[in-house]
Amino acid sequence: MARFRADWVWTSTGPVRGGEVCVSDDGLIKRVRTAHTTGAKAEQLPGILLPGLVNAHCHLELSDLRGRVPGGQGLTSWAQALLARRRAPQDEAIRDALDQAFDLGTAAMIDVTNSGAAMPLLAQGPVSGVAQIEVLGIEPDRCEAALEHAARLLLAPGLPARATCHAVVSCAEDLLEDLLASPVVPGPAVTFHCDEDPADADLLRDGSGPWADFLDRLGRQWRGRLGSAATPVQLLEGLGLLGPHVALVHCVYTGARDLDRIAASGTAIVLCPRSNLYIGGILPDVPAMVQRGIPLAIGTDSLASVDDLDLLKEAVVLASAFPEIDPSTWVFALTTGGARLLEAGSASRGDGSDLGGLVAGAGHGMLLVELPPTEDPVATLLDGTQWPRRWLCPPRRP
Numbered sequence: 001m002a003r004f005r006a007d008w009v010w011t012s013t014g015p016v017r018g019g020e021v022c023v024s025d026d027g028l029i030k031r032v033r034t035a036h037t038t039g040a041k042a043e044q045l046p047g048i049l050l051p052g053l054v055n056a057h058c059h060l061e062l063s064d065l066r067g068r069v070p071g072g073q074g075l076t077s078w079a080q081a082l083l084a085r086r087r088a089p090q091d092e093a094i095r096d097a098l099d100q101a102f103d104l105g106t107a108a109m110i111d112v113t114n115s116g117a118a119m120p121l122l123a124q125g126p127v128s129g130v131a132q133i134e135v136l137g138i139e140p141d142r143c144e145a146a147l148e149h150a151a152r153l154l155l156a157p158g159l160p161a162r163a164t165c166h167a168v169v170s171c172a173e174d175l176l177e178d179l180l181a182s183p184v185v186p187g188p189a190v191t192f193h194c195d196e197d198p199a200d201a202d203l204l205r206d207g208s209g210p211w212a213d214f215l216d217r218l219g220r221q222w223r224g225r226l227g228s229a230a231t232p233v234q235l236l237e238g239l240g241l242l243g244p245h246v247a248l249v250h251c252v253y254t255g256a257r258d259l260d261r262i263a264a265s266g267t268a269i270v271l272c273p274r275s276n277l278y279i280g281g282i283l284p285d286v287p288a289m290v291q292r293g294i295p296l297a298i299g300t301d302s303l304a305s306v307d308d309l310d311l312l313k314e315a316v317v318l319a320s321a322f323p324e325i326d327p328s329t330w331v332f333a334l335t336t337g338g339a340r341l342l343e344a345g346s347a348s349r350g351d352g353s354d355l356g357g358l359v360a361g362a363g364h365g366m367l368l369v370e371l372p373p374t375e376d377p378v379a380t381l382l383d384g385t386q387w388p389r390r391w392l393c394p395p396r397r398p
């Protein structure tokens with residue numbers, strides 16, 4: 001068994017000074033002490049011990065598009081550029097992305113896939129994960145074909161997986177009900193894109209805007225098949241599809257009343273701030289989410305909209321943009337906030353400490369981020385400096 005002492009240890013209540021973590025030879029945390037005894041043999045490390053981080057939203061299959069999809073003009077133009085450049089997923093780019101994510105401290109990932117190409121690589125690679133098989137469909141024959149494709153991918157061995165919708169605006173109303181109902185058997189949260197662009201609400205409210213033009217150009221028979229509501233969140237609420245089994249990704253344009261609905265239902269939100277800035281140049285109203293106590297997680301989104309899969313850089317952006325919020329909020333979101341979405345739940349969901357905390361019995365790895373002497377380790381951690389980081393013990397594979 002190895003004992004690690006450091007200036008600071010991340011715990012369920014935030015950073016604690018001078019802690020000690022004992023880890024078994026096979027990578028299981030045996031004990032966490034916040035006031036270590038002196039005299040015992042242990043490494044004394046500068047900086048902070050963190051649990052392995054959770055990337056709550058990625059699309060590994062787009063990894064070969066790094067730097068190839070221009071941003072800055074909003075989601076619809078980014079999506080069209082993506083479709084024009086997209087090719088068959090490249091295994092080597094996916095493997096490189098996974099290795100990079102692991103080296104940067106990612107222990108687990110919620111990966112969204114259409115093709116299923118990343119699933120075997122995620123199952124074998126250094127990062128554990130859940131695949132979310134993204135279904136799009138508006139006309140009945142397309143919905144049926146998409147569900148059959150998802151059902152085939154769900155049979156693939158080696159990786160927990162579930163089907164989800166791509167977004168409220170790309171699925172027929174009855175398909176949303178099929179995919180997003182609260183599960184009878186508890187499972188990982190279902191995650192999907194929501195309010196990433198104001199065009200989402202335009203389409204549902206009065207069938208206008210860039211998405212309407214886009215769907216018309218593709219020849220989709222969408223009129224009368226998509227749901228009708230003032231906003232995506234109101235559509236979901238009306239269909240009874242919000243709840244702790246759901247995490248909405250982005251919510252860049254979600255207004256105050258809809259955030260009230262999200263908070264009241266126990267729905268989580270996954271923030272992808274660097275992707276939002278790259279695609280649309282704007283961040284969500286995160287303070288309004290924090291004020292309402294909405295459970296938050298953080299994802300990178302794909303390499304088609306960020307330069308790397310470094311989760312701490314996402315937290316740095318949030319800490320810099322919202323200095324009025326306690327920066328520990330972002331570390332919780334990167335750890336237990338994402339982990340609780342991986343845990344089994346349905347009408348209720350745990351706090352994520354089993355899969356995302358430095359607690360006895362956990363096996364999702366422990367990182368050291370080397371910091372200079374500091375009285376405020378989280379502010380220092382997220383001050384924008386690329387502090388050295390390394391795994392003291394890697395995550396155990398299930």
Ligand SMILES: [Zn+2]
Binds near residue numbers: 057058
């Ligand atoms: Zn996405």
